[in-house]
Structure formats: C-alpha cells, structure tokens
Amino acid sequence: MSTKIVVALLMLLSVCAGAVAQTPDPIQPWLGRWALFLPGGAGWLEVRQEQGYLDADILWYGGSVVPVDYVALNDETLLISRTRKIVRSKDADGKPLRTQINTEWLECTLHNDMLAGTLHRSQDDGRGIIKTRFTGKKIPPLPPAPDLSKIKYAKPITLFNGKDLTGWTLTNPESVNGFKVENGALVNDPVQPEGRPHLHYGNLRTTALFEDFKLKLQVNIPKGNNSGVYLRGIYEVQIYDSYGLPLDSHNMGAIYSRITPSVAAEKPAGEWQDLEMILCDRHVTVILNEKTIIDNQPLQGCTGGALTADEFVPGPIYLQGDHGRVLYRNIVLWPIVK
Secondary structure, three states: HHHHHHHHHHHHHHHHHHHHOOOOOOOOOOEEEEEEEOOOOOEEEEEEEEEEEEEEEEEOOEEEEEEEEEEEEOOOEEEEEEEEEEEEOOOOOOOOOEEEEEEEEEEEEEEEEEEHHHEEEEOOOOOEEEEEEEEEEEOOOOOOOOHHHHHHEEOOOOEEEEEEEEOEEEOOOOOOOEEEEEEOOOEEEOOOOOOOOOEEOEEEEOOOOOOEEEEEEEOOOOOOOOOOOOOOOOOOEEEOOOOOOOOOOOOOOOOOOOOOOOOOOOOOOOOOEEEEEEEEEEEEEEEOOEEEEEEEOOOOOOOOOOOOOOOOOOOOEEOOOOOOOOEEEEEEEEEEOO
C-alpha cells in the first residue's frame, strides 16, 4: 500500500472519528429545569443524568416537589411516569380502608426549545383516560446571590389598611371568601358548615403587582392551622403551627417543599409572630422573629399553588385561604429599586 493511500485512509478515519465525537447526545436538550404551564395553573420539572441514569423530579399544580417513578427517552419523545394514590373506601372515622395506585404517563417533545407535553391519567373509576396538554420552557441558570447590603428600596407600601379589603381580591372569583377584618387584623376563617356541601374557600391576592421586594408582616396561627404567603404569586413561604417540630421544608417560614429553615424560630400557636421576606434575583431571605432562617438562598422554581410558572413577570402577594384560621396584620412592602 502506497504512502499516499495510507495517509488518505488515516485522514478519513480522523474525519469519521471527529464526526462521531461531535454527534450531540440526544438527552442533552432535556437536561435542566423546566417551567410547566398547565391549564389554569403551574408546574415544574427537573431532568438530570446521574451515574449514567436518567432521573427527574416534578411538581404538578399543588403539593410538593416529588420524584418521578421512571423517565426515558424514546427517539425524540421523553416519557415520564408518576403515581398517585386513590382512596377507594374509608372506615367510620374517615381512615382509608382500601387504596389503589394509579400510574400516569407524560409524553413530551421539543419544538424550537419549547416543550410540548400531554399527561395521560385514567379516571378514578377506571373508565376512560383524561388527557391534559401543557407546555414548558427551560429555566435559565440562576444568577449569583445578590449583595443584600447594596440593595436600595423605594418608599414602603402599606398593603392592608386595617379596616377593609381595599387592594385585595380573590384569585378565583368563584371561590368563597373566608377573609374579613376583625379588630384591625386580616382574618381568614374557612369554616365548613355541618351537614352541608363542602365549601371551596379562595385565596386572597393584592390587585397590585410587584417585581423584587422586601415584605414584612405579622401573623398569628391558632393551634393546628396553616396558610401560606406567596411572593409574586409564585413562591410560597409556609405559614404553619410547627412549634416544637423537627426542621422540615414544610414548617413555618420554609419555602414550601423546597428550602428548609436553618433554625427553628417559630413561636407557640396563638402568638403574634414577625415575618420578613426579601425576594431578589430569584434568591430569597426569610427572617422569622428576628432570626434569619433562610439566608439569600436560590429558588429552583415555583412552588405548589403558584399562579404561574413564569419567574420573570411581576406578580401579586397572595395569602392561602383554604387551609385554616390565620390572622395577619401590619403588611408592608418595600419595592427594590434597580
């Protein structure tokens, strides 16, 4: 074999090897965090590759961020399975006697960097499949934590006047309003009447929209009750009677199911508590009763019950109203000047 032929073969092998090396991994466009835009609500998805395997966590409308059961890429379609428990029967005390696990499948495809998906779920009675179509958008990487010492604030805005619900409205006008003003406090009292159909109490939101800010308020949580303060309608700061409980991402002051307080600072039920929250550049600080329990931590995405999954639009402050009796007062917001 001549030297020219050998050289030509070596060059061809080099080109082929380079082409193989440059072939993109089809899973790469899927990896990362996704904002999910669901009909009438919001969700979140993170797809990652760990030790050669695909894995994912998901938030679907409400509740917590949870791991999926399985995720796989089939050609250009990402398949995700998740399960939910259905209670088939209860005893006289309302405890489940028989439950069933239903598997749901999500099928997702990419179109110009936008995710298009369909969730397939069987009806609770097993007769028929419900399809929920949704879209998704890749969440940009988080910026570095802001230097809070350099932040400038505009003049304070009093959100609650202590007299009436001026400046507030229900997130869903068809819900029952359990909020009222008592002795200068904004009180939510979602009482369920005995022997009558269940009432769906609504969440209360400001009519004004905000970007980044510092928010201060006082809250009183009767024993066993809970609520939530949603920053920009996206991130829930948990309001919960968790005095004496171990640290958890569902306790008082936590970013619900996402960020666990570093220290327990809540007071016993029935006492007024001081809560301060700073939202800046997708980072959050929470100060409870003069103790910093979340210190300038990054927000990975929306929480359950968010009004939208878009973290880059102005939004309201909203108070969760369907969980129990909670009292608020002295609600003041300082917009961040940029």
